[in-house]
Amino acid sequence: MSTYEPTETLDVKGLSCPMPVVKTRGAVDDLESGGILQVVATDSGSMSDLKGWADSTDGVSMLEQEEAEEDGDAVFRHFIQKE
Amino acid sequence: MSSDADAPVDAGAASVEDLRAQVQALQEEVSDLREATDDDGQKSMTIIATKGTLDMAYPPLILASTAAAFGWDVVVFHTFWGLDILHEKKSKNLKLSAVGNPSMPMPNAVAALPFMDNVATSMMEKKIQENGTATVEELIETSLDMGVDLQACQMTIELMGYDEAEFYDGVTTGVGAATALQHMADADVQLMI
Numbered sequence: 394m395s396t397y398e399p400t401e402t403l404d405v406k407g408l409s410c411p412m413p414v415v416k417t418r419g420a421v422d423d424l425e426s427g428g429i430l431q432v433v434a435t436d437s438g439s440m441s442d443l444k445g446w447a448d449s450t451d452g453v454s455m456l457e458q459e460e461a462e463e464d465g466d467a468v469f470r471h472f473i474q475k476e
Numbered sequence: 477m478s479s480d481a482d483a484p485v486d487a488g489a490a491s492v493e494d495l496r497a498q499v500q501a502l503q504e505e506v507s508d509l510r511e512a513t514d515d516d517g518q519k520s521m522t523i524i525a526t527k528g529t530l531d532m533a534y535p536p537l538i539l540a541s542t543a544a545a546f547g548w549d550v551v552v553f554h555t556f557w558g559l560d561i562l563h564e565k566k567s568k569n570l571k572l573s574a575v576g577n578p579s580m581p582m583p584n585a586v587a588a589l590p591f592m593d594n595v596a597t598s599m600m601e602k603k604i605q606e607n608g609t610a611t612v613e614e615l616i617e618t619s620l621d622m623g624v625d626l627q628a629c630q631m632t633i634e635l636m637g638y639d640e641a642e643f644y645d646g647v648t649t650g651v652g653a654a655t656a657l658q659h660m661a662d663a664d665v666q667l668m669i
Contacts, residue, residue: 418545
């Protein structure tokens with residue numbers, strides 16, 4: 394389990410590219426400064442895509458990414474901080 | 477101190493001074509160039525979308541909405557059959573062609589039968605739904621919400637006999653090749669799809 398305590402959680406389970414990144418952008422825009430957004434996805438491509446998005450977008454940083462299992466399905470959790 | 481006359485006796489000091497001056501001049505030049513070329517560091521992308529089949533509607537919309545999520549300035553210029561992507565009614569009924577696609581699990585002679593395009597389209601739509609892939613309509617609404625400029629080429633609107641009112645609200649009409657080129661010239665990424 395992650396050591397980060399999210400301010401908000403965005404559930405994009407069941408959605409595939411490009412929606413996890415697109416919805417994350419919207420959720421980060423609504424997030425307060427310093428807040429941590431947890432994104433929960435089932436799209437395995439989100440590991441690379443959200444990292445790439447966070448690395449090349451000003452004002453956000455990817456704190457942690459983890460793969461876990463939820464009801465037998467793989468889920469990918471991403472912790473993104475807004476500066 | 478750094479004049480040429482001093483050079484024979486004070487070569488080391490003179491060259492250091494010269495280098496300092498050169499470095500300073502270069503720094504100023506780089507800073508001027510940065511200011512002139514990259515005002516706010518925002519990247520920009522222009523896509524020309526020319527195809528109106530279900531499979532070809534996706535790449536421009538996926539790239540455009542993702543680039544908007546990166547904060548890029550994005551224009552998608554739709555022309556010829558690409559206009560169907562912006563056409564509210566036609567966009568919900570885009571077809572996949574069964575003919576001429578070697579990835580289709582059937583020979584062209586079978587694919588050319590009158591109903592096969594509908595079969596191929598239904599199969600693809602089912603897969604899109606099962607995979608949690610957004611529909612073309614959802615991607616258009618999302619792109620517009622995120623500030624993507626979806627442009628419909630005026631010449632081809634008239635050529636295809638479309639009415640501007642048939643396009644999604646928020647689509648830019650009344651634009652031509654010059655508008656597209658102007659954005660392309662300043663764009664970091666230009667794609668023709």
